[in-house]
Amino acid sequence: MxxxxxxxxxxxxxxxxxxxxxxxxxxxxxxxxxxxxxxxxxxxxxxxxxxxxxxxxxxxxxxxxxxxxxxxxxxxxxxxxxxxxxxxxxxxxxxxxxxxxxxxxxxxxxxxxxxxxxxxxxxxxxxxxxxxxxxxxxxxxxxxxxxxxxxxxxxxxxxxxxxxxxxxxxxxxxxxxxxxxxxxxxxxxxxxxxxxxxxxxxxxxxxxxxxxxxxxxxxxxxxxxxxxxxxxxxxxxxxxxxxxxxxxxxxxxxxxxxxxxxxxxxxGSSIVAPTKAEMMSRHDFRLSCTASRAMRLGEIVERNSMVFHRPGSGIPPKLSEALVGLTVKRDVPAGHRFSWEDFHER
The missing domain is CATH 3.20.20.70 (Aldolase class I)
Known part of the structure; x- marks a missing residue:
């Protein structure tokens, strides 16, 4: 018009x-x-x-x-x-x-x-x-x-x-x-x-x-x-x-x-997805499975072996149950963000 x-x-x-x-x-x-x-x-x-x-x-x-x-x-x-x-x-x-x-x-x-x-x-x-x-x-x-x-x-x-x-x-x-x-x-x-x-x-x-x-x-x-x-x-x-x-x-x-x-x-948009600005926030603000204490080579991960801390660059909390029972293949310090490379395969 x-x-x-x-x-x-x-x-x-x-x-x-x-x-x-x-x-x-x-x-x-x-x-x-x-x-x-x-x-x-x-x-x-x-x-x-x-x-x-x-x-x-x-x-x-x-x-x-x-x-x-x-x-x-x-x-x-x-x-x-x-x-x-x-x-x-x-x-x-x-x-x-x-x-x-x-x-x-x-x-x-x-x-x-x-x-x-x-x-x-x-x-x-x-x-x-x-x-x-x-x-x-x-x-x-x-x-x-x-x-x-x-x-x-x-x-x-x-x-x-x-x-x-x-x-x-x-x-x-x-x-x-x-x-x-x-x-x-x-x-x-x-x-x-x-x-x-x-x-x-x-x-x-x-x-x-x-x-x-x-x-x-x-x-x-x-x-x-x-x-x-x-x-x-x-x-x-x-x-x-x-x-x-x-x-x-x-x-x-x-x-x-x-x-x-x-x-x-x-x-904005009706599509539900992270914005470009939020992609950095996902890294900074989301949580990762983190070692609650120092662990030695060969030690088995238990539920109390983990806490959930920022940033979100590691294994997400929703997969924490998959870590329980795994064996660490190297020494890890307290506060270490777990990655799949830290564990022996089942």
Whole structure:
């Protein structure tokens, strides 16, 4: 996606979701792109919604915490001030192209989807709130652009409907995101085990849309198989607006990238065998059958003739019973690591 293949053998795609954290200010949007790229993001996501696509009742309000205060405001006004025009989208995509980062966005209708397609985007996303908008999902499939489908608030049946709609429209490049639509998400509601469950149920790559505070959940999701992580991103957590408080700032996003890359490195191989580094440890730390006392030529080895001491370059303890009853063919000092050459054959 975005010129990269996603799967078990590829690095996790890490996206900074700027969303509406630009507050309707293009200068902030551009600064956020630069900060996200500098922090290690592979992709930058915006929202190119049309408020009227999903909201007509201007009396609906939204309650959130901003700058330490509880804010209650009109949903319509909040979303309207952060709308991005098609020209602004083009400007932001051009900036992302210049910085070598994947630009993608969440449309809310056929017209906003077409705006993205006209820009030649390489990735699109369907938000959790639009999971049941099957007509939009079918249009995403017909676009032949790789699609990310977020599953917050969903039942298995609803996810199955959405995946079925995508596939029935000819789409074959779909990635599911495990998501909890709670802002911020408390630890007990994260349910990271859903990542492998979704992959098993639908036979699709699965990622994680992270609405938690901190970086632990994202790293944990990658350990469980997530190949895509999306995290809200802001220049400053203390800016006014609904999402800044629980978003990562540039420093924290950098920690997120570091933690994910370290987890990927730590996951390593599923093959159970000593590593290259452990081969030296096997010599140094394992035990050998060792003479507990000095022994004379012709003496017979008994159980109390042996102790098990480092290093592991001699006969291993598991073969100690085979030594009992053998006759030494030379004098050996206490602490001598036995080898088969020390004994007469039976």
């Amino acid at each position: 975005g010129g990269r293949r996603l799967g078990d053998d590829t690095p996790c795609f890490i996206a900074a979701e700027i969303g509406i954290n630009h507050n309707g200010d293009m200068k902030i949007a551009h600064q956020a792109i630069d900060a996200a790229v500098d922090a290690g993001a592979d992709g930058v996501k915006f929202q190119n919604y049309v408020t009227e696509d999903f909201l007509s009742d201007k009396s609906l309000t939204y309650r959130y915490i901003s700058q330490g205060r509880e804010i209650v405001e009109s949903q319509y006004e909040m979303f309207k001030r952060c709308e991005l025009s098609s020209m602004q989208l083009a400007e932001l995509k051009a900036h992302c192209d210049e910085r070598g980062v994947t630009f993608f966005s969440t449309p809310t209708g056929i017209s906003s989807l077409r705006d993205l397609l006209e820009l030649g985007v390489s990735l699109i996303k369907n938000g959790s709130d639009f999971l049941t908008h099957l007509d939009l999902i079918r249009e995403m499939a017909r676009s032949e652009v790789p699609t990310v489908l977020s599953t917050g608030m969903a039942t298995v049946a609803e996810i199955d409907d959405a995946v079925g709609a995508y596939r029935s429209a000819g789409g074959d490049a779909l990635l599911l995101l495990h998501c909890t639509s709670s802002y911020p998400t408390p630890p007990e509601d994260i349910n990271l085990r859903r990542v492998p469950t979704l992959s098993q149920l639908f036979g699709l790559p699965v990622g994680f849309s992270d609405h938690t505070e901190g970086t632990v959940a994202a790293a944990g999701a990658v350990a469980l198989g997530a190949c895509f992580v999306e995290k809200h991103f802001t220049l400053n957590k203390h800016m006014p607006g609904p999402d800044h408080r629980f978003s990562t700032d540039p420093e924290e996003f950098g920690f997120l990238v570091r933690d994910i890359r370290n987890i990927e490195s730590a996951l």
